Amino acid sequence: MDSIVMCGYSVHRQCDFPEEIGGNRHYLIRLQSHGECGARLNDGEQFTLCKGDLLTLAPGDKLKLRKDKLSDDPADVSGDYYLICRGEWVTDWYREIGERKLTRVPPNESLLELWRLLIRETRRVPEAGDEEYLESLLRTFCLSVKRLLNQGQKGESDFIVFRMRRFIEDHAVEKLRVADVAEHVSLSESRAIHLFKEITGRSIVDYLMEVRLNFAIEQMKYTGSTLEEIAENSGFGTYSYFHRVFRRLKGMSPGKFRQKYREDVDWQE
Incomplete structure (x- = not known):
């Protein structure tokens, strides 16, 4: 069964994550919502994540993030939406999007609304039947990401x-x-x-x-x-x-x- 491992929104004024974000079983979808953040993928070339950068990472991919505190400006923060998930359907979905790691996407309020819904639903106390409901939401979200990426390719x-x-x-x-x-x-x-x-x-x-x-x-x-x-x-x-x-x-x-x-x-x- 496809399932959501973790879903949320985070803001950092300063961060240096020596630990690697990712895993051997999980897929990570991460959108830089505002600000900038340094990143290194799979111990390769370092790059800067800017607003609109969408990461779609597969099991085995390793991501390290870093943000230096450059000023006392409260607006100088890095913000991101993230979703960690797993499942056979998600694996097929990832292959269908072409296994793209990093894509720049324009603002898309519909996708963010769906992301916020997932955050709310994963935080409330679970009830009977929630697994099937959350699985449907996860697939809807992934298909929305796929549609957004496919439109960008045209x-x-x-x-x-x-x-x-x-x-x-x-x-x-x-x-x-x-x-x-x-x-x-x-x-x-x-x-x-x-x-x-x-x-x-x-x-x-x-x-x-x-x-x-x-x-x-x-x-x-x-x-x-x-x-x-x-x-x-x-x-x-x-x-x-x-x-x-x-x-x-x-x-x-x-x-x-x-x-x-x-x-x-x-x-x-």
Whole structure:
């Protein structure tokens, strides 16, 4: 069974770990969240871990960390998320990601949220059935890391657009502007618009409307909310705007769509 050995978050103002982090049975996933930290892997070349550096180490890999106290500045710290795990599935996962040791990844709030969930769940008093639940969370986390690494391999432009899409999906129901999406990936608005269109074949606004529409359709199918409430909850604001976008993309009004869906469900039952 795949299992989590240890999971947490650590901050160091000064550290010198003569002992080696790692083991003969465990995999280590470590993300430098802020600050810098000296490192040496497998007694080889020394390097500096900077914000966004993701380490994925296999059993047998040895990691030594060091941070000298350079100032009295409280912000001069090294922070990292870490996960130590083991299992046959994890072994297969590690082979699938290409056994990469060190990769620079951009900020990814979805991954950090999942990491924080793992930390909370591993710290609470265990109950019956927790092993299966934690194993599922571990696999979900590892697959998220794999997806992030695979997107990074496609090239810088593809990865930037991947981040833009995730940002849109996370904030679609808010008052989101194209300028907000561009700022998230540190691009000018015109460059973000051109790049998104080049990679996906559609505009940022069209993708935003599609995400909002999918969310609205889920509410139309499975809730009793009014169409006016759904329009507001999905980020469209007014029903008239929601109606106009829905008809343009779906070829019918929201009311007609909901009626047709309910008739189809009643017929199947």
